[in-house]
Amino acid sequence: AQKVTQAQTEISVVEKEDVTLDCVYETRDTTYYLFWYKQPPSGELVFLIRRPSFDEQNEISGRYSWNFQKSTSSFNFTITASQVVDSAVYFCAGGIDNFNKFYFGSGTKLNVKP
């Protein structure tokens, strides 16, 4: 069975602060894929990143960075210099990549205040 844990229910920061969203993915699969999606108030889920379990390199994309540590099953997401537009619910998800059947965490609501 797979389990995705996002322990932080809600985080509030002031604009320009850095913020890290935690995710722990538990599975017996030896190969799996981890994802982060953003859900703004409009409702659609916006894809941010897909990371295979065999690639533990950190990734940076603009103000976003991801740190994957297989030993602790963690796939954390950091936003540097947060902006008000980053306010949304962020979901971590995991699954087998031959099809997009995800197991989602319960989400972390990020509030960025001006």
Next chain:
Amino acid sequence: DTGVSQDPRHKITKRGQNVTFRCDPISEHNRLYWYRQTLGQGPEFLTYFQNEAQLEKSRLLSDRFSAERPKGSFSTLEIQRTEQGDSAMYLCASSLAYQLGVLNTEAFFGQGTRLTVV
């Protein structure tokens, strides 16, 4: 084609009524997924299609739920005899899986249909 389209965006229905939702995926995408999201939770997988074939159904999908994708393009999700517990956001997503199934693009989600059963 700008993305996955879902209709209606909102639906309020009385308990016991039937409802049907539609999803139009990105045109070249051969895989289509339905998820359900209740308030404060992450989406839960319901079912998915490869072209017109429904390949997997979650146990969350009771006998009152049926999904179709008759021509491998748009899909419908019908809920019969709705119950208050069916109130949720129903999300559709699509992706492109290559012939050998080895590579599957990321899923693109629609804005969802919010169902309220009163």
